[in-house]
Each structure stands twice: as structure tokens, then as C-alpha cells.
Amino acid sequence: MNRIMKLAALGVGGYYAYRALKPKYDYRDRHVVITGGTRGLGLAMARRLASLGARLSVCSRNAGDVESAAAELRAAGATVHAAACDLTHAVNIRRFLEESRRLGPVDVLINNAGIIEVGSLQDLTIDDFERSLDTHFWAVYNACQEVLPQMRARNEGRIVNISSFGGKVAVPHLLPYSVGKFALVGFSEGLRSEVASEGVKVTTICPGLMMTGSHLNARFKGRHEEEYAWFALGNATPGLSMSADTAARRILAACAAGDSELVLGLPAKLAVIAQAICPNLMSGVATLVNDLVLPKPGGIGANSVAGRGSRRLVNPALTAVPDRAAVRNNETGGQPLSAIL
Template sequence: MAKHTLLWSIVGVGALVAIRAVQRRNRQIDFRDKVVVITGGSRGLGLVIARQLAQEGARLAICARTQEALDAAAAELRTHGHDVYAHRCDLTDKDQLDDFFEHVNQQLGPVDVLINNAGVIMAGPYANTTDDDFHDSMNTNFWAAYHATNAVLPDMQARKAGRIVNVASFGGKVSVPHLLPYSASKFALVGYSEGLRAEVARDNIFVTTICPGLIRTGSPRQALVRGQHEKEYAWFKIGDSLPGLSLSAEKVASEIIEATRYGEAERIVSLPAKFAGAVHGLFPGLVTDTLAFINTLLPDPSLSGHNSIRKEGKELETSLSQNPLTTLTEEAAQHNNELI
């Protein structure tokens, strides 16, 4: 009896693997001549994704808040002969967002792939955060993705085809100390993304949730900081720079593109993120207690009124944040348009 049970178990697993392989092959898309929108595509991870999709022949539309960075990104992509439409847009303003997608449709045609990549992050203890910090994080990290999705979804449903990629974060799976506004907004995005996939799959639209760990994009200088500013910024930038703990933007971008190509439901990127996520699923209390200990190693909340001000990382460079440990982040910042 035991042998028969083992045999049927092996057959069942083999059948499941075969079905998944066929399903994966049937869902595969070619990005050549596809209209792909990348929000936050002027720098960092968004720009790296744009570079790689351009090499695959995609017709790109990128948007960002800063015209100078947007112009630089578009010029770089066009230098290599790639088709790109660049549009200055504050995605937290729905009128601007709708105007962007209307222009994309006029310039390039219906959107085949939407990559909701734009985001903001703030480092600082909860005691020093404000309501505005949470509102700003939700507006960019969740509501912008929500409204962008609704801008393309009706047409995708009418055509019975489309891909929507929500770049969330490991912080949307496990909430990390000193990043609460960010984690709260990414948790919202993960929940929305997973539920949306279940509802629109019948229309041959595949929603993919991406949860990367730390990425060396060069973006810490764009981070918002509260509390003991220089100390907060230093730990954030160092953590974002260390090999093994963080991945290159190129590696993460390639994983996002592969997950999109095959219409995967979710991809957690980086071994530390996968490990911590798996442990959290089995032992959430243990992970929370571990994070509570890590919190004791982070800078204490500031009691100074001056330190309650929100500053950008690029204002806070010191010898703590500019040292050999952050070399990879400095190099990424130069390469990925983060210095503009």
C-alpha cells in the first residue's frame, strides 16, 4: 500500500509539473513591438527595466516628475535607436495621470504591459513620522498604481490581453522597523495586486506582484529621512549597498522582465528576502521578535524639533554614508541617472 501511495504521489507531482510547464509556455509573450509603460522610468530600477526592454524591441513610454531626469533618460534610450515616449507627470495627480495615458495611446497605441514601478521611501522611527508621511507613501506607492491600472484595464479587457506588473517590496511582506509608511503602502499594493490577478485572469490579463529585497539602484539619495537624519540615512544607504544583502538593479530588472514574460503570479527577488519571507510565514512571532531586536540597533527617535523635519538623502551625505561600504551604491547612482 505504501509503495502504491508513493508511486501515485510521484505521478501526481509529475503531472502537476507538466501542466505548469505547458501553462507557462502558453502564457509566454514576446516584448517586441509591445507598448510598455514604465512609471518612474527616468532613473533607478525603472530606467534599468527600460534599458532591458528596449533591447527586446519594446515600444516604451516612461513618466517621471522631474523633467531634467526624464529628458536624460529618454535621450540615452533614443541614442541606441529605441522608440520611447517620455512624459512629465505627477502620478499622485489623477488628472495628470489620465493625461499621460491618453497621450501614450495617441502616440504609441493601446498599452500591452503596464509596470507600476514609481515609488517613494522614507526612513525614520515611527515616533518621528507624521500623518503626511503615511499619506504621501500611500498616494505614490498604492493609489498611483491603482489609478494607472484602471487607466489601462478596460482596454486590456476589451482586447482580452495584457500584463500588469506591480513592483511592491519585501517590505510589503514583512514590515521593517523605521520604514513603516513604506511598508504599510507596499502591504496595500501586495493585497490589491494579488486579489486583482484572481479577478482579471479570466480576461487573459495576468497581474504579477514583484517583491524585491534591497536593490542597488543608487536611489538612497532620493529617500526621505526623519529622526536623527545623518544616522538614519547612513544605515539605510549602507544596508542598500552590501553585496549579499542587496542585488544589482540589473539582476532585479531581468527577474521582473522574466516574471512578466511568463505571467507569473508573484516573484520574490533575492535569497535573503525569500528566506525571511518563508520563515515569517511559518514563524511570524519569531521574525517580529528578531526585528524588535534589530530595532534596538537602529538610531533612537529624535527629541529635537529640528530633526522632525523631513529631508532628502542627498542633503545628508557624511563620512558615515560615503565610505567603501557604499561604493556600489555610488557607482549605481552615476549609472542610473540618480545624480540629476
Template sequence: MEAGNLLSFAVGLAAGYLGIQRFRADDLSGKTVLITGGSKGLGFVLARDFARMGCPVAICARDEEELDIARRRLEDEDAQVVTGVCDVADQAQVDRFVGEVAEAFGPVDILVNNAGIIQVGPVENLDVDDFEMAMDTMFWGVLHPTRAVLPQMLARGEGRIVNITSIGGKVSVPHLLPYCCAKFAAVGFSEGLRAEMAGRGVDIITIAPGLMRTGSHVNALFKGKRDEEFTWFSMGAGLPMISMNVERAARRIIAATKRGSAERVLSAPAKLLSWFHGLLPGTTTKMMGAINRLVLPSADGAHQRAEPGSEVYDTLDDDARSLLDTFAALGQKATEQFQNLSRRR
């Protein structure tokens, strides 16, 4: 085949593929979407945006009051929504909620495994319980909902499972070890399951966000020198250019869901870090080590309970609060919009 004909063939093939992708991407209206951890943050924004597309949405979380407020906010936009108090670490609770969703809307077409927990602190101040809690929520909390919906999806020959993992599931970060361990496990499960589902009509989509402005720092759990840990984490989660707007992230996740994409790494810094780590993993580890030594707080030898960010913030002095209000203003705004829903009236 001549070079010109070969080029034309390649262009035509690419155009045809994109056309198929666009065709697949056009029709999610009416599909039943179940989102774990859907009462706040990214999960709530995803529920709202799927509902605006005409999808019945089901959200679950562990806090009944936050779920009730999330439901009312969605219903204010004429969404079809059901909610349920559910601990995704418990298969029985997950199975029960999936059954309730099926009674209300029919079988789940799209599952978004979004529930998460963030624990921040040096390894010396962490307990085994911290790692178990992270795995319960972000690995078993992915496996259990997937097992609950997958048989019906396979029987119908169609369905999509969206696993919200993290750049922390590709590059492990100091002072976030429980989170990273659980996210690495979720990435491995998600990628392997996609391979097993190939050709069977069920798309498994791995989403790996970088830092997002969801206001999650107020609900993260802190150990060690809590005030210093809270300060660095809050600033990183709220700075522009470093962190990503949650509504923009939600749009990209929905676009990937429409197309049945294999994977999406969200934000340019996260993509760069993932690429660099894949190319030079030893150098990345050395860089993380330098950050740990030079930037992050040292361990506090005292045994202590984990404290949520909202409580840590209340103990900060005026200078520390002023610093956060200046350099993490976008994160604070996200907190008002997408967190602490139980405080909104």
C-alpha cells in the same frame, strides 16, 4: 494508473506546461510598455531593457529634467520612447499621459507600476503627511494607472500589469513604516486584482524585490537622527549578498512579465524572510523588535523636515563618509549609474 505511467504522465504534463510558458515568453517585441517612475533606478533599467527587446517605451516621472536626460539616453540606443511629467497620485494627469502614449504608440500592452518613495525614520518623528505621501505614490499611484489602462486591455482580451511592490509589503520593517504600509496595500490590490482578472486575458504580476542596488538612498527622505538613519540604510542597500544588482533584478522582472507569473520575490534573503515570516510571524516580529532596539537609532525629539539622502551625505564627517565609501561601494556605483541623472551631462 501504474506508478511508472503516472510519473511519465506528470513529467509530460510539466514539460507541456513549460513549453506553453516558453511560447508565451518569446514574443513581447512591438508591445507598448508604460513605466511609472521610469526616469531613474529600476524604472530606467526596465525601460532600457524593454526597448532593447523592440518594445516602444513610455516613461513618466515628476522631474522634467531627469526625464529629458533619461529620454536622450534611451534614444542613444535607438529606443522608441515618449516621456511625460506626471504625478501618479493624480488620476487626471495619469489619464492624460496614457492618452498621449496611445496617440504615439497605440494602446498600452504592458503597464509597470514602479513609482516609489522611501521615507526612513522612527515613528515618533513621522507625521501623518509622511504616510499620506507614501500612500499617494505607492498605492494610489498603482491604482490610478491601472484604472487608466485596464478597460482597453479587457476590451482587447489581453494585457499585463506589473506591480513593483516590495518585501516590505510582506514583512513590515521598523523605521520604514510609511513605505511598508503603502506596499502592503499595493500587494493586496495586486493579488486581488489577479484573481478578478483570471480567465479574462489580463495578467497581473506582483513583484516583491528585497534590497536592490539602485542608488535609491540618495533620494530617500530621512527623519530622526538623519546621519545615523542614512548610514544604516545606505549600507543595507549597498552590501553584496544582502542587496541585489538592479540589472539582474530587471532581467528577472522582464522574465516574469513574459510568462505572466503570479508573483516573484527577488533575492534569496527576501525569499527566506518571506518564508520564515509566513511560518513564524511572531518570531519575525520579535527579531525585528530586537533589531530596532539594538541596531537602529533612537528617535530625535525635535520636529524636523524630511531631508533627502544626498543632503544628509553632504553633512557627514570624513569618518562616516569613509565608512560608507568602503562598505557601500556598490551602492555608490549604482548611484552614479542610475540616480542623479539630472547631474549627468
């Protein structure tokens, strides 16, 4: 046993020594594409990349978000291509990436765009699941297919797929989100194996809760005010939730290191480990949470309301920190927080 532990320690030590000594990936003058790069985590990564000297292409469905994010990044000295783009249509992805190549071939693709819909299964529809798969899986698949030929030809490239710990552990009342993110994890992990020998490194990111400000733009169904309450308070809880800036720094470090996977946040790490080791126990815990804690079906049913319109049950003081993050990360559409709450 002692020998095994010594060998394990040597292996771990050797791995970290290798990471410390191998050449660092430099983002300076690299062309980085970030889908969903105009607000939330995507904007936090764009800001950091701008400070590192990268050329940036960012997109979002909302033209107002695109304009405000592009103006901020250019004011910081970055070279930016920005466009409004609905990624659920392959033709739009192709057009955006073709236009982005005016900044040069894509060195790094960060598939970050996402949507969140919250509600019980009885209040969800097939459209919710299709929307999630279109955004979290098919948009990623199509973007990768567009950039891979040039990356293969250069024998160099990096792809970062932002999934979620919800793509490792199914979360009640987030089933469409989990379905889309599970599909993304499977694709991302398999893709890494298939393109590694061609010089392309794929990194799968599974963040836990983050204070990006997304609680204001997530959509809530059924008893939408109760659904918003558990979702927003989880995002606001210290120790459970990570800042967008911290997450951005760690994600870009993982990409630079060529890591295969990064699970962000201790609670997320523990949940993923527990799911792998004792899935029956985790299933029982999830069932208890669903039955005893989460809202019952009803309310507005299959209709949905954004978080900013579902805040009645939550004291604003309890979400003050993520609310400030929403302003910083362009989740309020450039408006003062008081104008939308």
C-alpha cells in the same frame, strides 16, 4: 510519504516543463508604460525593453530625469514618449496615459514609481503615510483603471506591480513605505484573480534590497545620518543586495511568463517564508532590531533630508558600488557623483 514526494516532484517537473514549452511573450513592438521609468529600477527595465524592441512610455516627477532618460533611450533606437508627471493626482495619470496612446494601446503597464522615507514612528507624520499611499496604492489603482477597459476589450494585457518584500514583512523605521506596499500587494493579488478570465495577467513583484542608487534620493528623518547609515550599508552589502539590471531581467521574465508573484533575492525570500511560518518569532526579531540597532527618535525630528545630504557618518568607500549604480541609473540627476556628494 515516498508516494507523496514522487507526486510532488512530478508536479514541479510538469510545471517547469509547461513553462519551457508554452509560447514566449514577445516584447517586440509592444507598447510598455513604466511609471517611474526614468531612473533606478524603472530605467533599468526601460533599457532592457528598448533592447527587446518595445515602444516605451515613461514618466517621472522630475523633468530633468525625464529628459536625460528619454535622450538615452532614443539614442539606443527606442521609440519613446516621456513626460513629467506627478502620479499622486489622478488627472495627471489620465493625461499621461492618454498622451502615451499615440504609441498605440497599452500592452504592458509597469507600476514602478515609488518613494522611500525612513525614520522612527515618533519622527513621522500623517503626511508621510498619506504620501506613501498616494504613490504606492492610489497611483497604481488609478493607472490600472485607465488601462483595463482597453485590455479587457482586446482580451489581452499585462500589468506588473512593483511592491517590495517590505509589502510582505513590515520593516521598522520604514512604516509609511511598508503600509503603502502592503496595500499594493493586497490590491495586486486580488486584481489578478478578478481580471485573469478576461485575458489580463497581473504580476506582483516583491524585491529585496537592490543597488539602484535610491539611497541618494530616499528621505531620512530624525537622526537622519544614523538612519542613512543602516539603510545605505544594507544596500551596499554583497549577498543582501541585487543589481538593478539583474532585477530588471528577472521581472520582465516573470511578466512574460505571466507569473502571479516574484520575490527577488534569497534574503527576501527567507524573510517572507519566515513571516508566513513563524510570525511571532519574526515580530520578536524586528523588535530587537528596533530596540538595539536602529536609531532613537530625535535629531531633526519630522523634517527630512535626502540621502545625499546625510552621508557624514559613512565612509564613501563602503558605498562605492551603489554610488556607481546611482550614476548609471540616473539617480544623480545627470550630474557627476562628485558634484552631489
